[in-house]
Amino acid sequence: MDELSVGRRGALAAIAAGVGGCVGRTADPPPPxxxxxxxxxxxxxxxxxxxxxxxxxxxxxxxxxxxxxxxxxxxxxxxxxxxxxxxxxxxxxxxxxxxxxxxNAVVLAYDADSEGGQRVADAAPGRWYRPLRSDAVSLGRTDPDLDPLGYRTLFALELATDHYGLDTDLRAAIPRREQIYPETQLLSQFETGSIDAAVTYRSMAEERGYDYVSLPPEVDLSSPRFADRYAAVSYELPSGRVVAGAPIxxxxxxxxxxxxxxxxxxxxxxxxxxxxxxxxxxxxxxxxxxxxxxxxxx
Known part of the structure; x- marks a missing residue:
């Protein structure tokens, strides 16, 4: 085989390789x-x-x-x-x-298989707050400095105090620092046995299939009819901004x-x-x- 034939074959091979590379290459996907x-x-x-x-x-x-x-x-x-x-x-x-x-609405979810959760169920619907005031029920909630569910929990407790005409301020009596969990991990604490009950959103309780106590609309921050009542409660964020209660x-x-x-x-x-x-x-x-x-x- 002469040198010209070898050269032509090499050139054709190179062209074929280049064409194959172009055909095989796909466009970059759009960014997510x-x-x-x-x-x-x-x-x-x-x-x-x-x-x-x-x-x-x-x-x-x-x-x-x-x-x-x-x-x-x-x-x-x-x-x-x-x-x-x-x-x-x-x-x-x-x-x-x-x-x-x-x-959405604020609800009180509970683990029906735990002793503390059963206490919540027995107190529902009108006295759901009673077992939360004792050490017999371990409660979970989220950090009010990090997410609205946290400060809405405090709002619901304060609104419940007024709604039920209680002498005890539930917002002062129930919350403790050790109750706080990240929002995305709150209800998973039922699975580990860390808590018996949690103040959460109705959507979160339903998506996990947990039993929950529906709170009155005067308390659960779900109804525009009670917007004026909700607005009477508030929370100050670390930035100094004060967030007032409102329908979710x-x-x-x-x-x-x-x-x-x-x-x-x-x-x-x-x-x-x-x-x-x-x-x-x-x-x-x-x-x-x-x-x-x-x-x-x-």
Whole structure:
């Protein structure tokens, strides 16, 4: 074989290899859509929203007050922020707009297989607070400095004191520091036997299948009819901001706009998956506040 034939064969082989490399190469996938969300939304987002969207979804969940501080400080920079209390969009966050998309209620969940949990069941529905005042029931709650469920627990106890006309201030008598657990780990403490009962959201109790005591609407922060009553209680966050009681409302906003982000946001705030995970969605939700970008509200 002459040198020219060898050269031609080498050139053809090189061209074929190059063409094969181009054919085999795929386009880089689009970046994931990141959501930083309230801990109580985690299960719904992971198991309800994720299967309903085309985009790759990356969810990180913490207590909402912590989420707001992480974003405000620039420590986290998600595409979408979803919080369990829209008051946090006033401060420390200050987005130009947000959407309210779900509501919830504070309940008292209990482990029916534990002795302390049975005490709670026996005291329900009208005297649920009595066993919590003794050491016979180990209670779990979340940190009011880190998430709305924590300060809503205190609100519910104070509202219950007034609602039942009690001489003992439940907000002062029941809470102890050793009761505090991260929101995302609160109900798993039933499985380890660490607690008998927990003040939690109805959605969290239902998604885990735990028995719970429904509190009166005057106490559970679920009803707009009692907004004035709720507003009489408050909590001061470490930042110095005072949060007043209000009907529970979840809110979300977009921080980095794109077509995939808008699709995730639309499905997150208007999806029927929320009902499946124990949240309530009023007829007028999603409800928008602020200067909403064109096309988002539709």
């Amino acid at each position: 859509v990141s959501m930083l969300a309230a801990g109580s939304l985690n299960d719904a987002l992971e198991n309800g929203l994720r299967p309903r969207v085309d985009a790759r979804l990356r969810v990180e969940a913490h207590g909402s007050a912590r989420v707001a501080r992480l974003v405000a400080a620039g420590t986290k920079d998600p595409d979408v922020v979803a919080l369990a209390d829209v008051a946090l969009f006033d401060a420390p966050l200050d987005p130009p707009w947000y959407a309210e998309f779900a509501t 409302s979840y809110g979300a906003t977009i921080r980095h706009d794109s077509a995939p982000v808008r699709d995730v946001f639309a499905r997150a705030t208007a999806g029927d998956y929320l009902d499946e995970f124990g949240f309530a969605v009023p007829d007028d939700y999603p409800r928008f506040t602020g200067t909403v970008p064109d096309g988002v509200a539709t």
